[in-house]
Structures are given as C-alpha cells and as structure tokens.
Amino acid sequence: MVRKTKEEAGVTRCHIIEAARRVFLECGVGRTSLEKIAAAAGVTRGAVYWHFKNKTELFFAMRExxxxxxxxxxxxxxxxxxxxxxxxxxxxxxxxxxxxxxxxxxxxxxxxxxxxxxxxxxxxxxxxxxxxxxxxxxxxxxxxxxxxxxxxxxxxxxxxxxxxxxxxxxxxxxxxxxxxxxxxxxxxxxxxxxxxxxxxx
Amino acid sequence: MVRKTKEEAGVTRCHIIEAARRVFLECGVGRTSLEKIAAAAGVTRGAVYWHFKNKTELFFAMRExxxxxxxxxxxxxxxxxxxxxxxxxxxxxxxxxxxxxxxxxxxxxxxxxxxxxxxxxxxxxxxxxxxxxxxxxxxxxxxxxxxxxxxxxxxxxxxxxxxxxxxxxxxxxxxxxxxxxxxxxxxxxxxxxxxxxxxxx
DNA sequence: GTTTATACAAACATGAATGTATGTAAATAG
DNA sequence: CTATTTACATACATTCATGTTTGTATAAAC
Structure with missing residues (x-):
C-alpha cells in the first residue's frame, strides 16, 4: 500500500467520479453498487468511502x-x-x-x-x-x-x-x-x- | 388458509397492482421490494409470486x-x-x-x-x-x-x-x-x- | 527525525431482497 | 364423492450491498 500524495488523491477522487458516471449510465443509480464503481475506477470500496460518505454524496458530486x-x-x-x-x-x-x-x-x-x-x-x-x-x-x-x-x-x-x-x-x-x-x-x-x-x- | 374462488383471486390480483402503484410512487421502482407491495396489499409474497413472475412483470401489468x-x-x-x-x-x-x-x-x-x-x-x-x-x-x-x-x-x-x-x-x-x-x-x-x-x- | 495524519486495502458483521420449495385448505373438475 | 388443482402462506437457501473496523505504508507536519 503506497500512500498517495495530496495531488494523487485528487486524481483518484476524479477517477471515482468518472467511474460513477459510467456505471450510473449503464446500470442506473439504484442498481449501481459502490463495489461496481470502485472496480470501474480501479480502486476498492475503501477508497470510495474515504472520498465520499456514500453513494448519494458521490451522485451529487458528479451532478455538480x-x-x-x-x-x-x-x-x-x-x-x-x-x-x-x-x-x-x-x-x-x-x-x-x-x-x-x-x-x-x-x-x-x-x-x-x-x-x-x-x-x-x-x-x-x-x-x-x-x-x-x-x-x-x-x-x-x-x-x-x-x-x-x-x-x-x-x-x-x-x-x-x-x-x-x-x-x-x-x-x-x-x-x-x-x-x-x-x-x-x-x-x-x-x-x-x-x-x-x-x-x- | 381459506382458498379463494376464481373471482376473488382476480380481486386479489387487482389489489396487488394497486398496492404496487402506491409503493412504486412512494419508494421508486428500484427501492420497492415485493415484501413492501405484499404488505400494502394485505397479502404475503407468496400471493405476489403466484400472480406475477417478478417485480418487472408486475410493473408492466400496472403500466398497461x-x-x-x-x-x-x-x-x-x-x-x-x-x-x-x-x-x-x-x-x-x-x-x-x-x-x-x-x-x-x-x-x-x-x-x-x-x-x-x-x-x-x-x-x-x-x-x-x-x-x-x-x-x-x-x-x-x-x-x-x-x-x-x-x-x-x-x-x-x-x-x-x-x-x-x-x-x-x-x-x-x-x-x-x-x-x-x-x-x-x-x-x-x-x-x-x-x-x-x-x-x- | 520522530510523530502524526493521510489515503487507501482488506476483513468483518449485518441486513435486506430474491427465488424457490413446501405445506394446505378449499374450490372445482370428473 | 373423490381427485386434482388452485390460491395462496410459510419456511428456507442464497446472494448482495452496505457500513464499519482494522491494518499499514508513507507523505507531511513539527
């Protein structure tokens, strides 16, 4: 586990949002699990929960x-x-x-x-x-x-x-x-x- | 367990569709479980599965x-x-x-x-x-x-x-x-x- | 240079929903 | 009148998703 610099963490966050958009589009928001998003972003759910409280917060971040x-x-x-x-x-x-x-x-x-x-x-x-x-x-x-x-x-x-x-x-x-x-x-x-x-x- | 006549079964089916509509409206289709629908209709999931293959079929019946x-x-x-x-x-x-x-x-x-x-x-x-x-x-x-x-x-x-x-x-x-x-x-x-x-x- | 906080991965515990299988009493067909 | 189906209720097995907890290597703060 190589800890990322602050800048790299920002990139990870963006990747997660991008992945969320793709999965939301394919599966719908309701059928999208954080596991699917994490996989699509090449991280684990741990990373998603680190950057966002839950799926709802991630959704609104993507929307904004x-x-x-x-x-x-x-x-x-x-x-x-x-x-x-x-x-x-x-x-x-x-x-x-x-x-x-x-x-x-x-x-x-x-x-x-x-x-x-x-x-x-x-x-x-x-x-x-x-x-x-x-x-x-x-x-x-x-x-x-x-x-x-x-x-x-x-x-x-x-x-x-x-x-x-x-x-x-x-x-x-x-x-x-x-x-x-x-x-x-x-x-x-x-x-x-x-x-x-x-x-x- | 009182078995219903064919006519009564038709009524039950209608009740289930009506209940589905109400619950869909309140919870959204995705967050609606067949358990919720059954409860709203005053039956068990058994009745729902008897009349409909699954939630999707029930949804389309309601729509029609x-x-x-x-x-x-x-x-x-x-x-x-x-x-x-x-x-x-x-x-x-x-x-x-x-x-x-x-x-x-x-x-x-x-x-x-x-x-x-x-x-x-x-x-x-x-x-x-x-x-x-x-x-x-x-x-x-x-x-x-x-x-x-x-x-x-x-x-x-x-x-x-x-x-x-x-x-x-x-x-x-x-x-x-x-x-x-x-x-x-x-x-x-x-x-x-x-x-x-x-x-x- | 030591301490501390960060950015995650991995493991755990829980709950909810699904589909199926089984039981059953009464309606209905013969 | 008996046999069979119907119209469910109940119980069971399995799968997922969620949230939390713990572990850890390292960047950053001092």
Whole structure:
C-alpha cells in the first residue's frame, strides 16, 4: 500500500467520479453498487468511502461537475441587437453542448432516465433555481425582442418564455432518448428554427 | 388458509397492482421490494409470486392498465370542422385526464420520475408506438387545419406537430413535478392557449 | 527525525431482497 | 364423492450491498 500524495488523491477522487458516471449510465443509480464503481475506477470500496460518505454524496458530486458549467454556457446577451436570434442561438447552443460534451450529455442522461426521484433525490424533481433563473432570463430576452418589434402580436414575453421552456424540456428529453439516426437528433436544428419562426413578426 | 374462488383471486390480483402503484410512487421502482407491495396489499409474497413472475412483470401489468385507456381518450376527430381547435381540446383533455384519473396520473408520475430506464426497462425510453401514432395523428390534424386556412404561414404540418409534441412532453413532465399552487399547474390551460394561438392565422 | 495524519486495502458483521420449495385448505373438475 | 388443482402462506437457501473496523505504508507536519 503506497500512500498517495495530496495531488494523487485528487486524481483518484476524479477517477471515482468518472467511474460513477459510467456505471450510473449503464446500470442506473439504484442498481449501481459502490463495489461496481470502485472496480470501474480501479480502486476498492475503501477508497470510495474515504472520498465520499456514500453513494448519494458521490451522485451529487458528479451532478455538480456537469450542471454548473452547463448553465454558464447558455446565456442571453442583454445588449444583443437581435434578442430573438439570441434565444434561438441559445437553444442551438444547448444541443451543441450535448453533442460535444460527453460528460454533460451522460450526466443529463442519468438525471433524466437513470435516476429515481424519491427520498434524498426527490427535491430534484422541482425546478432548480438554475432553471427558474433561466426562465427569467428567457422572459427578459423576449421582452427585449418585443421592444424591438421582432415578435408577432399578441406577444406576452412571459407566456412565450414558458412555451419555449417547455419546448426545450421536451427537446432535451427526446434528443437524449433518440439514437443518432432518429428524427429528434437529425432534425433538432430544424425544430428549433420552426419554434422561433412561429413567433417572429 | 381459506382458498379463494376464481373471482376473488382476480380481486386479489387487482389489489396487488394497486398496492404496487402506491409503493412504486412512494419508494421508486428500484427501492420497492415485493415484501413492501405484499404488505400494502394485505397479502404475503407468496400471493405476489403466484400472480406475477417478478417485480418487472408486475410493473408492466400496472403500466398497461393506465396507458391504454389514456391513449383511447386523446383523439382527433378527422371530420372536425375546427381541426386546430380539436388539437387544443386534445391537449386540454390530457391535463384533464391527469387531474381526474389518479391512477393514470400516478402511473405517469412513476414512469417519469420513479423508474430507471436500464436493462429490462430500457426499451421504454424510446418513443412508444402509441406516441409515434399520436405524432402521426397530430400531423394529420395540422394538415386539415392548413386546408381550412386556420394556420398562419408558412405552416408545415409535420414541423408544427413536432413542436406541439415536444411542448406536450415538457408540459406533462412539469405539470407532474409541480405542486398544486405552482405555475405549471395553475397556468397549464393558459400555456396551451398560447401554444395554439401562436399558430393561428 | 520522530510523530502524526493521510489515503487507501482488506476483513468483518449485518441486513435486506430474491427465488424457490413446501405445506394446505378449499374450490372445482370428473 | 373423490381427485386434482388452485390460491395462496410459510419456511428456507442464497446472494448482495452496505457500513464499519482494522491494518499499514508513507507523505507531511513539527
């Protein structure tokens, strides 16, 4: 047993989180044992219990890693000359992130399909603060689009934001569930264009 | 040990399915043991194993009971004078079903939040045949709406159907996740009206 | 340079869930 | 009326996962 330096221990911790993500994705959170995670990370359960209190804590550590950078990347520029186009670009950006960030995609996949929202996980079903914040910023963006006369009337920014929010929720879910050759992946960009075209003046 | 008549056995079977639904909803499918279900149904595991091969089979039996009647109730009348209104009414009907059919609502809740789509459950992530059929009928309805000049242009029925399909998916999910006093429940009807208004000529 | 805390591996104890096998009283078939 | 199946309850065997405890080599603190 060669004791690791502090830096090496950090690496081990990362390996465990990566392994957890892979196993969660394959087995589902409920059917994932810490033994499976440890094996996938090339360590023993001892290492896992050293870095994390239990599976739940490990799960939330994994989630944090992917969700926070995600929200940072989807932004609406309030000084944008073309707010409606900005909304469209933001939605395209969401799909782009799912395509080229495997960790984010896998984490969303786990959160959407491989996790049961009961007991310690049940608080997660409600809209997160991040989601509500997103809704607010979306409403603002539609407000600016209306000021610029980009929207066909009647155009209540709040109502439009909710419609778009629900659209995005459905889109992410079906995009994740689809295989690479199915409509929800192939035509996602077209769906986004249609969605925005419906509200353009 | 009083042996039951064939009819009584059928009742027992129903009780087990009802109990399973309740426990699935509370504990999640993965954390639900057959012992819990049996206790909730007032029988022993022996009875459960007599009527069902295992938890998976019981789960699918429960699902079937709720999903089939649901699809039957959401229909588009192809002879409707007002196809676009028909689409709107169909979406309202979905929410109506969730409100006044607890079994359907609870089953959808389980399917959406209390079940991990791995192994024997993974086929369920893909769009079901029922959903694809719904999409087709939705496309047809939009086609008829276009013929009647109800849609603002450009109006590709297929594209509109997908946008509505994604909207409905998001709506159901957030409606289920919300508490009775939150926007996604309180304003669901308004969201539906907005969604349809966006495509009206 | 000694002490102490760290980063694990290995062993242990416990509990829970599963599937199966067996028992049985009464319904039902003949 | 007897034989057989049905509809369960009960008991058993086995497998896993969990959390904790102990051991230990070494990095780091002093």
């Amino acid at each position: 890693e992917a969700v926070l950078p995600f929200l940072d990347r989807v932004v609406f520029d309030s000084a944008d000359d073309d707010p409606l186009g900005g909304i469209e670009r933001a939605i395209h950006e969401i799909i782009r992130i799912l395509i080229d960030q495997p960790r984010t995609r896998e984490t969303f996949d786990i959160l959407t399909f491989k996790c049961e929202y009961v007991d310690e996980f049940s608080p997660m079903v409600a809209c997160t603060e991040g989601q509500l914040d997103f809704l607010d910023r979306l409403t603002d963006a539609y407000g600016r689009a209306r000021e610029r006369g980009q929207l066909r009337l009647p155009a209540d920014p709040q109502a439009l934001a909710y419609d778009t929010f629900l659209f995005i929720g459905g889109l992410i879910r079906h995009w994740l569930a689809a295989t690479a050759d199915q409509p929800f992946r192939v035509d996602a960009e077209a769906f986004i264009r249609t969605h925005i075209a419906l509200r353009r003046a | 009971e709720a999903v089939l009647p649901f699809l039957d109730r959401v229909v588009f009348d192809s002879a409707d004078d007002d196809p676009l209104g028909g689409i709107e009414r169909a979406i309202h009907e979905i929410i109506r079903i969730l409100i006044d059919q607890p079994r359907t609502r609870e089953t959808f809740d389980i399917l959406t939040f209390k079940c991990e789509y791995v192994d024997e459950f993974s086929p369920m992530v893909a769009c079901t045949e029922g959903q694809l059929d719904f999409l087709d009928r939705l496309t047809d309805a939009y086609g008829r709406a276009r013929e009647r000049g109800q849609l603002r242009l450009p109006a590709d029925p297929q594209a509109l159907a997908y946008d509505t399909f994604l909207f409905i998916g998001g709506l159901i999910r957030h409606w289920l996740a919300a508490t009775a006093d939150q926007p996604f429940r309180v304003d669901a009807e308004a969201f539906i009206r907005t969604h349809i208004a966006l495509r009206r000529a």
